[in-house]
Amino acid sequence: MKYFWAAIILIVFSHCANQTSPAGGPQDKKPPELVSSNPANNQKNFTGKTIELTFDEYVKLKAPEEEVLISPSIGKEIKYTAKKNKIIVSTKGGWKENTTYSIAFRESIQDITESNPANNLRLAFSTGSTIDSLEIQGRISEIFKEEIPDKITVALYSSDTFNIFKHTPTYFTKANKKGKFSIKNLKPGKYFIYAFDDKNKNLLVESKSERFGFKKETIEIPSKDSVNVELAKVDARPLKITSFRSSDKISTMRLNKAITSIKINPYLRNDFIYYFGTKQDEVVFRNLKDEFSRDSLQLEVTVTDSLEVRKDTTVYLKFTNSKMSKEKFSVSFNSLNYDSDKKIITQSIRFNKLLSHINYDSVFVQIDSTDFQPIGNQDITLDTLNLTLQLTKKLEGEISTVKPMLYYGKGAFVSIEQDSSRTKTEPVRIPKSEQVGSLAIKVESKEPYYFIELIDRSNKVVLKLNKPKTHTFKNLEPGDYKIRITIDTNNNQRWDIGNYLLRIEPERVFTYKNFDGKTITPIRANWEVGPLVITF
Structure with missing residues (x-):
């Protein structure tokens, strides 16, 4: 009898096994393909609240809140649902009347077997009788870096009274891994363009932690010109004194960010002297008297930040009778x-x-x-x-x-x-000619002000030249070098970060590239390289 039940169990398990697809076989590399959508691509007069996409296979969602870009933005009250071979996008507030929407799904929609993303899936529709069809293209880069910045938001603003720290853009997209971007389905008109590192995913610039760049002039759509936007990390917060800490000899004023200069009136040289602390976000006042005074000294202070924004304020300098531990001299x-x-x-x-x-x-x-x-x-x-x-x-x-x-x-x-x-x-190392090399350059430019820097492999400036036409860098240690050019617009012999409040762009910085597109120029012992022709 026990053999009978064993045979029955074997048959049952055999039937269960037959329902499973056999292992192995070729890997599924085919991405899901869109079969239909409601609304259809480029449809006009759409009145629904829900978008439905139907694919040729079962699909799933991957981080749609980050991957899906809807421009113009409709806020955060939006829901994404995957149901068998359908993707449903629903919004609580609906779509704005007489507006063209462009949706880039990027890598948010994938098949359920191998997570292959749908290729370049975009959907455009209008809630009015016309659909906007203009486009702007360009690329982004980061000043002083050769690597392309990742996940950068590129935004267009149609109002001239916007504030990038408070207002979200009219249109936006994200640059790809090569730094290229395209914003589609635009209305004709004039726009301001910004690019920023939207870490908080709120379509606002967070000046303390995010990089951003902009073009000072408006861009008129339609335009066939490609737009290049360079990013820089700028702390654009208003200057503010955050604290004072005092002892019998030192009073330290701390600010919310670094400053480049400070002026004090009256400056009583016999009473105190001032200097930057360990960082340029603090100023140390040193008491020069043998005794401390209980009276506060009123000072008019002007501090300036890297954006050349000045802040005039009144501070009260006071030393106390508390002792501060002596720091080792270094x-x-x-x-x-x-x-x-x-x-x-x-x-x-x-x-x-x-x-x-x-x-x-x-x-x-x-x-x-x-x-x-x-x-x-x-x-x-x-x-x-x-x-x-x-x-x-x-x-x-x-x-x-x-x-x-x-x-x-x-x-x-x-x-x-x-x-x-x-x-x-x-x-003092005296170089010998057989142990070093040289690099000659020739500059062809119509720019009135610029400077050129020779950079070694550790990113250290070996030599800086002001407006050279020809030059030979001599006695170079064997190694790899780069040539960096800065367009010194105001001729002050330093790179300036600009000022977004005054719509002054950062000064242009770029690295010389050879015919192969490489920025590295190798120098070997007893080599004479060049002249390299630098044109800008």
Whole structure:
């Protein structure tokens, strides 16, 4: 009897197994195809509240809130549903009258077997009697970076009173992985274009954390011109003083973001001195008196940020009788550079405390056992606001056959708290022609103001030139180099980030590319490269 029931069980399981598709076979690479839609593509006078898409196979949804782009925006009260081979899009408020809508589904709709996304699926329809059909194309990039920024929103604004931090755009899309974008089904008219990193997915620019870029001039649709938008990370928040922290010797003013300059009136040089803290979002006021005063000192302060936006405010400076623990004196030396053509050594140094004085008899260059060349006040440029020092020293005599050394003796630098620096020695490397290479450039440009920088593999500026027409970079260490060009619109010898409030774009920055589209120029020992022709 037990054999009878065993046979029955075997038959049952055999029938169950026969209902399952056999394993293996070719992988399904075919994406789902749209069979029909309501409304149909480019349909006019649509009055429904729900959109229904029918496919040739069962489908599913992947992150539709992020992947599906509906332009113009209808807000967040929208629901996406996958049901067998249908996708249903329903909105609570309905669609605005006499409006053309463009929907890009991107990779949101996929088949259920291999997650193949539907290819370039778009749907356009109108709730009025006409459908807008104009288009704008372009690409985005990021200043100072060669990589294409990912998931960047490109937006059009039709009003000239909009605020990118408060108002959502009229039309929008997202650039693809190659940085290209296209906004379709536009009305004729003039638009402002912005691109930004919409991390919060609210179609608003968050200036503290998001990159954004714009074009200062309006774009008139229709237009056959492609639009290039460059992004930069800008903190456009209004300047604000956030706190004061005081002791008997120091009072620190903190701001909500970094500043580039500060002016104080009245500046009582015998009472206090001021400088940037560890970052440029704090200003340190140093009490120069032996005793502290209980009275507050009223100061008129003007601070300026990177957008050249100024803030005038009144602060009350007051020191207290509390003691602050003494910080260790530190000196940071940047690399020592030598220009063999001009026989000039340069080095920048940063301190964590204000300097009281420099003992110049402890700073010198030893050429050989008999030749000691002193460093004097004329060789030093001191920046008390940034706590930095720039050394520029021209060496005398024959240098090519010796091995000079730069000496900072013990106590060469003394801080305002009377602690001193340690001994530091730096060899001056004299390059030999067979160990280095050169790079020649020729510039062809109608731009009146620009500067060119030679960048090494670590992204360090090797040399900066103002408006050169021809130049040869000599004594280059073997390695890979890039040439960066900045269009210096205001001729101030630095890159300016612009000002969106005044519709001033960031100054253009680009990297030289060869015929193969590569930005790297290799230099080897004893090589002479160029001239490279740079045209802009």
